[in-house]
Amino acid sequence: xxxxxxxxxxxxxxxxxxxxxxxxxxxxxxxxxxxxxxxxxxxxxxxxxxxxxxxxxxxxxxxxxxxxxxxxxxxxxxxxxxxxxxxxxxxxxxxxxxxxxxxxxxxxxxxxxxxxxxxxxxxxxxxxxxxxxxxxxxxxxxxxxxxxxxxxxxxxxxxxxxxxxxxxxxxxxxxxxxxxxxxxxxxxxxxxxxxxxxxxxxxxxxxxxxxxxxxxxxxxxxxxxxxxxxxxxxxxxxxxxxxxxxxxxxxxxxxxxxxxxxxxxxxxxxxxxxxxxxxxxxxxxxxxxxxxxxxxxxxxxxxxxxxxxxxxxxxxxxxxxxxxxxxxxxx
Numbered sequence: 001x002x003x004x005x006x007x008x009x010x011x012x013x014x015x016x017x018x019x020x021x022x023x024x025x026x027x028x029x030x031x032x033x034x035x036x037x038x039x040x041x042x043x044x045x046x047x048x049x050x051x052x053x054x055x056x057x058x059x060x061x062x063x064x065x066x067x068x069x070x071x072x073x074x075x076x077x078x079x080x081x082x083x084x085x086x087x088x089x090x091x092x093x094x095x096x097x098x099x100x101x102x103x104x105x106x107x108x109x110x111x112x113x114x115x116x117x118x119x120x121x122x123x124x125x126x127x128x129x130x131x132x133x134x135x136x137x138x139x140x141x142x143x144x145x146x147x148x149x150x151x152x153x154x155x156x157x158x159x160x161x162x163x164x165x166x167x168x169x170x171x172x173x174x175x176x177x178x179x180x181x182x183x184x185x186x187x188x189x190x191x192x193x194x195x196x197x198x199x200x201x202x203x204x205x206x207x208x209x210x211x212x213x214x215x216x217x218x219x220x221x222x223x224x225x226x227x228x229x230x231x232x233x234x235x236x237x238x239x240x241x242x243x244x245x246x247x248x249x250x251x252x253x254x255x256x257x258x259x260x261x262x263x264x265x266x267x268x269x270x271x272x273x274x275x276x277x278x279x280x281x282x283x284x285x286x287x288x289x290x291x292x293x294x295x296x297x298x299x300x301x302x303x304x305x306x307x308x309x310x311x312x313x314x315x316x317x318x319x320x321x322x323x324x325x326x327x328x329x330x331x
Contacts, residue, residue, distance in 0.1 A: 001045055001049075003023075003037070011029075028046060028057055031065065042061065056101060056104060058093075060110075064124070067083070074301065079119045083102065131275060131306075141291065145180060145182070146179070159200050168325065170324075171197050171323075175200045177319050178201045183319065184290075185313060185320045185321070186320075188296065189324075190296070198229060210290070213265050215265065217236055217302075240253070240281065255283045262289060264290040265292070271301060271302070274308065276304055
């Protein structure tokens with residue numbers, strides 16, 4: 001049938017001697033995540049085998065393709081009306097057939113439809129799970145408070161003396177919030193003092209005898225973080241010990257059953273972190289662990305779906321320190 005050898009091998013790996021029968025019944029299985037062919041390749045084969053152009057299997061596959069394609073453009077969900085219209089246009093079928101396909105996919109659990117900000121949103125099921133888990137964990141972390149056992153003002157005064165620095169009011173507020181809360185976002189453009197705050201927070205956590213890890217989305221960002229903070233930082237994928245499942249998809253070895261061994265985690269360049277990776281981080285955090293997130297909304301966005309930093313800031317749930325004053329001066 002002209003199927004590429006890599007996809008033929010995967011079909012045989014998953015379906016054995018019944019692989020050809022499976023393809024005959026539903027050629028769009030080739031476009032599933034565990035096989036990896038494109039929708040166009042599966043569609044070409046299906047039509048060549050005489051499959052009806054408005055068959056439910058074809059329309060369902062087109063709906064999933066639209067969701068996967070748009071996740072690659074950063075979107076976690078598509079409003080139902082836009083999804084069915086795009087599907088209808090993609091394969092030239094009536095929009096009511098796309099509506100039927102969405103209903104069918106909801107029944108099988110491949111997608112999830114729910115109301116988000118007044119919209120009838122359609123998610124791929126794993127993206128819905130990532131967002132809902134993240135939201136629930138963030139809410140729990142926001143409710144938890146620390147810092148009752150320490151005089152925060154006195155502690156910050158000692159940090160100023162030790163470092164020979166006088167923190168600006170906003171910087172002092174950020175350090176205090178990092179002492180009181182389990183979760184904090186520090187955001188601002190270049191030169192606004194994020195690194196100064198971060199160094200103070202790390203010194204404070206050291207005095208409180210908290211085991212603290214540093215991580216960033218890329219090797220370059222982790223190296224820069226190490227140099228600026230004087231502590232080892234790793235990439236998030238290395239921290240979470242990335243591995244590969246039987247479908248050749250990345251998975252994290254560190255999770256609820258194999259938690260990170262830290263009391264606090266500092267994530268830098270959060271604007272580059274997508275929903276999947278952020279979910280992985282939260283699943284690997286011990287229950288009482290603190291999470292400090294640093295980033296600039298105007299920097300590079302994540303390649304994958306989601307706008308983690310922007311959503312956390314705009315949620316109004318998470319403590320946020322937004323730095324605006326420029327401290328860096330030209331020589």
